[in-house]
Amino acid sequence: MVGFQSDHMPGNKCNGNSNSFPVPDRHERLMRGRELRKSSRASPDSNSISNVGSEIFEHDLRLREDNNSAAPIVERYLEEVAAAAAAARGERKDGRPFRQRLLVVANRLPVSAIRKGEDSWSLEISAGGLVSALLGVKEFEARWIGWAGVNVPDEIGQKALTKALAEKRCIPVFLDEEIVHQYYNGYCNNILWPLFHYLGLPQEDRLATTRSFQSQFEAYQKANQMFADVVNKHYEEGDVVWCHDYHLMFLPQCLKNYNHKMKVGWFLHTPFPSSEIHRTLPSRSELLHAVLAADLVGFHTYDYARHFVSACTRILGLEGTPEGVENQGKLTRVAAFPIGIDSERFIRALDLPQVKDHIKKLQERFNGRKVMLGVDRLDMIKGIPQKILAFEKFLEENPGWHDKVVLLQIAVPTRTDVPEYQKLTSQVHEIVGRINGRFGTLTAVPIHHLDRSLDFHALCALYAITDVALVTSLRDGMNLVSYEFVACQDKKKGVLILSEFAGAAQSLGAGAILVNPWNITEVATAISKALNMPSAEREKRHKHNYEHVKTHTAQEWAETFVSELNDTVVEAQIRTNQVPPRLPTETAVECYLQSNNRLLILGFNGTLTEPIEREGDRFKERELTVHPELKQPLAELCSDPKTTVVVLSGSCRTVLDENFKEYDIWLAAENGMFLNPSKGEWMTTMPEQLNMEWVDSVKHVFDYFTDRTPRSYFEEREASLVWSYRHADVEFGRLQARDMLQHLWTGPISNASVEVVQGSRSVEVRAANVTKGAAIDRILGEIVHSKSMTTPIDYVLCIGHFLTKQDEDIYAFFEPELPRSKVTEGVKFPVERVSSSQNKGQRPVSNSEKKTNNHVCRLPRRPAPEKISWNVLDLKKENYFSCAVGRTQTNARYTLASPDEVVAFLKELHTLSQS
Ligand SMILES: O=P(O)(O)OC[C@H]1O[C@H](O[C@H]2O[C@H](CO)[C@@H](O)[C@H](O)[C@H]2O)[C@H](O)[C@@H](O)[C@@H]1O
Numbered sequence: 061m062v063g064f065q066s067d068h069m070p071g072n073k074c075n076g077n078s079n080s081f082p083v084p085d086r087h088e089r090l091m092r093g094r095e096l097r098k099s100s101r102a103s104p105d106s107n108s109i110s111n112v113g114s115e116i117f118e119h120d121l122r123l124r125e126d127n128n129s130a131a132p133i134v135e136r137y138l139e140e141v142a143a144a145a146a147a148a149r150g151e152r153k154d155g156r157p158f159r160q161r162l163l164v165v166a167n168r169l170p171v172s173a174i175r176k177g178e179d180s181w182s183l184e185i186s187a188g189g190l191v192s193a194l195l196g197v198k199e200f201e202a203r204w205i206g207w208a209g210v211n212v213p214d215e216i217g218q219k220a221l222t223k224a225l226a227e228k229r230c231i232p233v234f235l236d237e238e239i240v241h242q243y244y245n246g247y248c249n250n251i252l253w254p255l256f257h258y259l260g261l262p263q264e265d266r267l268a269t270t271r272s273f274q275s276q277f278e279a280y281q282k283a284n285q286m287f288a289d290v291v292n293k294h295y296e297e298g299d300v301v302w303c304h305d306y307h308l309m310f311l312p313q314c315l316k317n318y319n320h321k322m323k324v325g326w327f328l329h330t331p332f333p334s335s336e337i338h339r340t341l342p343s344r345s346e347l348l349h350a351v352l353a354a355d356l357v358g359f360h361t362y363d364y365a366r367h368f369v370s371a372c373t374r375i376l377g378l379e380g381t382p383e384g385v386e387n388q389g390k391l392t393r394v395a396a397f398p399i400g401i402d403s404e405r406f407i408r409a410l411d412l413p414q415v416k417d418h419i420k421k422l423q424e425r426f427n428g429r430k431v432m433l434g435v436d437r438l439d440m441i442k443g444i445p446q447k448i449l450a451f452e453k454f455l456e457e458n459p460g461w462h463d464k465v466v467l468l469q470i471a472v473p474t475r476t477d478v479p480e481y482q483k484l485t486s487q488v489h490e491i492v493g494r495i496n497g498r499f500g501t502l503t504a505v506p507i508h509h510l511d512r513s514l515d516f517h518a519l520c521a522l523y524a525i526t527d528v529a530l531v532t533s534l535r536d537g538m539n540l541v542s543y544e545f546v547a548c549q550d551k552k553k554g555v556l557i558l559s560e561f562a563g564a565a566q567s568l569g570a571g572a573i574l575v576n577p578w579n580i581t582e583v584a585t586a587i588s589k590a591l592n593m594p595s596a597e598r599e600k601r602h603k604h605n606y607e608h609v610k611t612h613t614a615q616e617w618a619e620t621f622v623s624e625l626n627d628t629v630v631e632a633q634i635r636t637n638q639v640p641p642r643l644p645t646e647t648a649v650e651c652y653l654q655s656n657n658r659l660l661i662l663g664f665n666g667t668l669t670e671p672i673e674r675e676g677d678r679f680k681e682r683e684l685t686v687h688p689e690l691k692q693p694l695a696e697l698c699s700d701p702k703t704t705v706v707v708l709s710g711s712c713r714t715v716l717d718e719n720f721k722e723y724d725i726w727l728a729a730e731n732g733m734f735l736n737p738s739k740g741e742w743m744t745t746m747p748e749q750l751n752m753e754w755v756d757s758v759k760h761v762f763d764y765f766t767d768r769t770p771r772s773y774f775e776e777r778e779a780s781l782v783w784s785y786r787h788a789d790v791e792f793g794r795l796q797a798r799d800m801l802q803h804l805w806t807g808p809i810s811n812a813s814v815e816v817v818q819g820s821r822s823v824e825v826r827a828a829n830v831t832k833g834a835a836i837d838r839i840l841g842e843i844v845h846s847k848s849m850t851t852p853i854d855y856v857l858c859i860g861h862f863l864t865k866q867d868e869d870i871y872a873f874f875e876p877e878l879p880r881s882k883v884t885e886g887v888k889f890p891v892e893r894v895s896s897s898q899n900k901g902q903r904p905v906s907n908s909e910k911k912t913n914n915h916v917c918r919l920p921r922r923p924a925p926e927k928i929s930w931n932v933l934d935l936k937k938e939n940y941f942s943c944a945v946g947r948t949q950t951n952a953r954y955t956l957a958s959p960d961e962v963v964a965f966l967k968e969l970h971t972l973s974q975s
């Protein structure tokens with residue numbers, strides 16, 4: 061039967077990381093948290109999320125009580141999880157709950173400062189979706205850290221402003237004019253903002269842009285570090301730090317560099333574009349890496365999250381999973397958290413006398429005309445010219461509506477120092493002037509265009525009297541104006557025309573008329589449809605959206621994000637607990653020095669290999685080679701008479717010969733099916749009755765997929781076939797591999813006696829039992845015999861990047877703490893010489909290997925290691941070091957992160973053994 065092996069395997073009993081303890085899974089924990097939050101909100105005496113925390117905490121403790129027979133490891137694990145959970149939720153040590161401190165870090169504070177004198181300031185609420193949304197967040201002890209929007213060069217001014225802001229729980233970051241120019245106007249608003257909204261990098265004056273790019277990027281990094289310095293100064297243990305938006309992509313990295321225990325989340329309020337757009341950015345990789353330092357990364361929609369994961373996969377070559385992005389065992393969780401508004405605030409406002417007064421005046425003013433409304437910052441992403449042109453087309457086609465409809469366009473000035481925004485202002489003014497000239501009368505104009513912002517009450521009144529709201533963003537992270545309009549429309553039940561390129565289209569699409577803002581005709585038709593819509597349909601559409609806006613609030617958004625962030629940290633702790641500890645290199649060296657007969661078993665690919673350079677997401681086409689820094693130390697370790705070094709690899713003989721021919725080393729190729737004693741001849745250890753009848757069918761499948769996957773290839777080996785897509789497009793390669801695995805799993809070879817092994821960029825089909833774990837006893841027998849060992853082996857170091865559980869059986873083989881009979885169970889010692897061609901069904905040997913094969917003889921029968929090993933192995937548990945490289949789920953006792961770490965360790969071993 062086909063055995064299926066992937067990269068995942070549970071921890072074992074020896075590395076102390078396995079237990080069957082029923083830790084509630086992530087969704088279970090989050091769902092419980094959500095329910096508890098809901099009920100605590102409904103109950104008047106418990107309005108703090110810390111109560112939710114206590115209950116989860118108690119649950120963890122109950123689990124501990126129920127499992128009091130479990131090993132101390134479980135106890136320790138539980139204590140750690142419970143402590144992490146408690147800290148995550150902000151519980152005091154004395155058990156009393158308190159509200160968790162939340163440090164909200166955004167470029168802009170929710171207030172803008174206006175200087176009134178040397179040491180006096182007035183503060184005004186800033187406009188914009190981010191501010192509106194975060195003002196709705198009330199459950200946390202929140203502090204804001206950000207820029208107050210003014211340059212304050214003098215100390216007196218800075219002190220006075222700091223004091224004034226403190227009353228609003230705001231902490232300023234002081235940025236000087238030059239930094240603001242380069243970082244905010246330059247890198248943020250001239251580079252990242254257009255790029256993330258699919259407007260591309262600036263094209264005009266290309267050279268000037270290219271020249272200033274580097275200095276703007278440096279200013280961006282510098283500004284991010286300035287934000288980090290302020291956060292670090294105010295951070296207290298247990299705080300959650302929530303970084304916002306494209307201005308602060310470096311912040312997670314700066315914060316984690318300072319304190320890796322800090323709980324850091326990052327949320328993007330704009331779209332994250334397709335990886336094809338992001339890859340045009342010169343600093344594309346640095347930005348992605350910096351964001352990935354966060355524990356949780358959030359976006360408004362699933363699409364943006366998907367694009368981000370895809371950019372990390374395609375540009376950084378990292379592993380994208382449904383949960384996030386994985387880099388050397390560290391998972392950055394990536395998910396969608398659609399923002400909302402504080403809907404109750406808008407609904408309540410409609411009952412205020414001043415709002416009612418506004419409403420009355422507006423109704424009188426526009427009596428007899430339908431009101432259409434646009435509220436946008438005057439930004440090219442908002443599609444204001446497109447909106448006005450569509451309105452013009454509607455007027456052209458519907459003369460009957462000329463004096464019966466008016467478009468009120470509130471265009472809030474924004475980023476006025478950026479030339480692109482200045483150009484947009486003149487462009488809009490010109491179009492509005494033209495249309496008003498064309499369709500206006502002495503007493504009325506069709507478009508009222510205001511270059512200013514409105515206060516909250518005036519805005520609510522405007523939303524309330526509107527018949528049709530028109531949102532035509534070319535791209536928009538979410539667009540809260542559409543939410544606010546819906547919240548204020550419960551009486552009127554007006555129609556929302558919404559761009560399909562706004563994040564809000566995902567949530568309000570059911571009730572809105574969705575349009576492509578680039579299609580002026582479509583928008584004009586939508587205007588007509590909206591103005592003529594029967595009331596029953598308007599009511600039905602409004603109901604959908606109103607329900608959504610009322611339930612998906614800003615508060616809910618922030619709570620969900622922060623609770624997922626807290627949980628991500630708990631989850632990471634659980635993961636860390638399951639990962640074996642790092643190889644204690646000092647001890648491993650010490651024990652090595654004190655032993656007399658050492659055996660070093662080393663993997664090759666992913667263990668001793670030189671890092672392969674990438675071309676974007678692809679590996680450069682190059683043969684695997686041993687790490688250059690290892691050459692001399694390895695040669696000297698091999699020549700030590702007290703040390704036997706074996707390289708045990710999946711690679712074929714030729715590759716091992718090419719890399720290790722000059723060393724006094726044992727080579728075991730093709731997962732131990734071929735063995736070459738130091739500088740000797742290759743022998744086969746292959747079991748005689750290896751069934752190879754499956755080979756032709758698998759070759760057929762591999763051929764088919766190779767043809768259809770550019771830059772993929774396959775290799776024929778004696779007992780296996782390997783299809784590799786390491787040089788192919790990584791996402792396409794993965795999809796193809798998935799299809800291929802599905803086919804192998806269910807297709808013609810599903811009953812063959814093979815193992816299908818999924819590597820990180822390969823699929824391998826091997827005859828069953830062709831594993832390193834099964835081969836090790838044969839190899840050991842041969843070493844013992846051929847070296848005529850008289851001293852028992854008293855030190856074993858086994859390091860590898862082994863992909864399957866069966867390969868990893870090699871770790872258990874030497875494990876002094878496991879009963880030996882169990883380890884060698886089912887493993888047959890090699891039989892006597894039989895010509896391989898006599899094997900029925902065995903595939904013909906490939907041309908490239910025929911030469912070598914001429915010299916291959918079969919390994920002679922040796923006493924089974926069950927018999928010899930007790931004499932040969934005198935291995936105390938403290939002298940055994942099994943270590944997995946670049947893997948977190950493993951049966952080894954220890955781990956190292958990469959071949960670089962293996963190389964550093966072996967160099968140290970070599971240096972100290974020389975001294
Ligand atoms: O601070 P400014 O440069 O004046 O810009 C104002 C804000 O604009 C952007 O808002 C975004 O966030 C909204 C809420 O999530 C979302 O609905 C909208 O689609 C986005 O454009 C920007 O991302 C903020 O940082 C700015 O403060």
Ligand SMILES: O=c1ccn([C@@H]2O[C@H](COP(=O)(O)OP(=O)(O)O)[C@@H](O)[C@H]2O)c(=O)[nH]1
Pocket residue numbers: 186187188189190192193435436437470472512513514515519538539540541542544
């Ligand atoms: O005169 C105005 C016009 C708009 N807004 C607010 O600005 C925000 C705009 O957010 P949106 O998500 O629509 O877009 P952004 O400007 O953030 O890109 C909304 O909350 C509006 O209430 C405001 O405070 N005053």
